[in-house]
Amino acid sequence: MLEVRGLHKVYDSHGRRVEAIGELTFTVEDGRFACVVGPSGCGKTTLLRCIAGLLPPTGGEVWVEGNQVTGPPPGLAVVFQEYGRSLFPWLRVRDNVELPLRAAGLSRARRRELATEALAAVGLADAYRAYPWQLSGGMQQRVAIARAVAYQPRVLLMDEPFAAVDAQTRADLEDLIRTVWRRLGVTLLFVTHDIDEAVYLGERVIVLSAAPTRIKEDLAIDLPVERDQLVTRADPRFTELRAHIYAQIQKFKHTAPQEELS
Amino acid sequence: MRVLGIVAGRIGLLFGLPAILVAIWWLASADSEHFLFRPLPDILVAFRETWLGPRLVEDLLPSLSRLAQGYAASLVLGIGAGVLIGSSRTLRALVEPVLELLRAIPPPALIPLIGLFAGIGDTRRIVIIIAGCVWPILLNTVEGVRAVDEVLADTCRSYRVRGLSRLRHLVLRSASPQIMTGARQALAIGIILMVISELQRTDRGIGYTVEQFQTSFRYPEMWSGVLLLGLLGVALSLLFRLADREILGWYHGLRATQKESR
């Protein structure tokens, strides 16, 4: 379970004061899949980093699994956008997946077991001996996902993970992540700039305003649980939802939330 | 048949020019009456008689042993201090100008000073080698540690890879290409210092022996010493190449892929 209470973040550098996050409060229940969208530069990544314990908030709190976050919490895994730079180039794929487990002190046999399972789950069972840089972008991101899966986290954070891959690969990865989510039952927070992707993937979409970021809207996605790239995206409800979110974002891309007309 | 042609071509390219040069050397010097430039055959005979006998143990081995000790100590000191300094921005800023000054002193200039401190004997010579070898290793380590990829560092933080584990799996590995560059420079300097630390002294060693030959006008033997140093340089360089391939195999593969995709 993931709770964000009154999160507030201000950057202070070189005499410039930037209020990245105004005030954010929301909760993601156990095992739910929530997406976060917002205009460019709206502090989505800042939010994620605060939740992940990589960035201390200026105000407010984050609670993961009942514990307040003051640094990277246990049982939480992050998948970054830059897959190329988040994998260790000196380790083979399987060793990459095993590394967090090794640091956590698991036995070799257990690590091997978890890694093999995870790689199979993302469809890379055969690539375990390769080096990451020998693989395509999509495959590298799968390795990063496998690494997160093997870690057996309770909460999974993903920061625009598919922004840097091509459209076809992205479609495959989207389906992969939904499959992984359903199998593992993790609490998943997925940040993206792609509205279609957010609606396709999430059970719920949190729409953020421009900086200083606040929650614009918290939308429940009432699409069927079984999602399909062709069928779901052709569903009229899908189109409705995405149009609504798009309009919201456009409306408040340049105005501060205080000026919102009721 | 074609394969034979290709192989012959390769061998030709590899040995052709060297063979020609050696042949020219042989022929040009065969009847030499010059006092300094003795015939190549004489030099080769002198080589066998000088270095393949007792001098192997009395001069060659001690020199190499001192080089090995000095080099190893430089690695430990250089990498150790380099990691410490490279990890702290404050420490780096504090120490940088001092290091720049110390490393700009050509190591041979320190030899008379070290003589004051460390007396005569092996300690003196090893300290001389360390005084020269530690700098490229230290400075390159600092550089390598400083330049650890941010995304990789964040990944380690979020997976709670910390302390010794982080040092071993992230910092040292990430900096290893840069450290190897420093180690390579240090090796070249080490050989230079190994030789000159033995000049104008009274103890055994390669440099000492060659100098003895020179001052007693035994020029074929002197040249055989030059030849030995050449072979030594090549042998150590080859050894280093092998070590480099082992340790940095992943790096060369990575660079090759990056070049292809340009």
Next chain:
Amino acid sequence: MALRFRGLWLGLAGLVGFGLLLELIPRVGVVSDRYLPPTSRILAELGEAAGADRLWPAVGNTVLTWGIGLALAVVAATVLGVVIGSVRFLRAATASTIEFLRPIPSVAWIPAAIVLYGPVRAGTLLIVVYAAFWQMLVQVLHGVVDVDPVARDTAHSYRLGRWARVRWLIWPTALPYVVTGLRLAATVALILTVTGELFIGTPGLGAEILRAAAGGAVGLTYALVLVTGLVGVAANLLFRAVERRSLAWHPSVRAETPA
């Protein structure tokens, strides 16, 4: 604003701190001041030497030997490097020879230099040029070979002549390597210059250091070593500035190619 100069202040503090440390260690008695004179005494000796008439000629000699040796090596290496690098057959044919001759320690030539030339500049130049040449050659070769295939094809499709290609394609690609090579060659050249002054007897700072040490003038010895270091620092700064100016346009200043 203060943040930007923080690095500067820290660095200055470090230098001063270091000087203070070396002042205190012999005074407190951790090390005898016969071996390590306090900083103040070293600086006093330096001041004295600067006023007397032995220091500056020595500096001049060292810089001259270093400069001549470096220039010779750089010119030879650039010419040869460009020629060899541009012709694939030459590259392949000379590769093994270069790989063999390169690691031969330049100091191996000291005895021969002594016999051939005696304690004059030429002997030291022999070892300086030999060492600096190989450093530079390797970098030039890498630079000439490293031309981006896409850029090369573009130049080809625009039918650029030989000279235009050298100017717009090969030279900009090779420039970072050339500059790196210059820096490495200069460093090695200085080391070998001092080596030659110490062991061949060529006049210069190395020879002065030897005289001071042999004569028991410990403070002066340290002062001279400091001067030698300052020469090195000046050289480093010079080449860093050259690097910055000539590569200001370069998007990614390349790391040294493993020599």
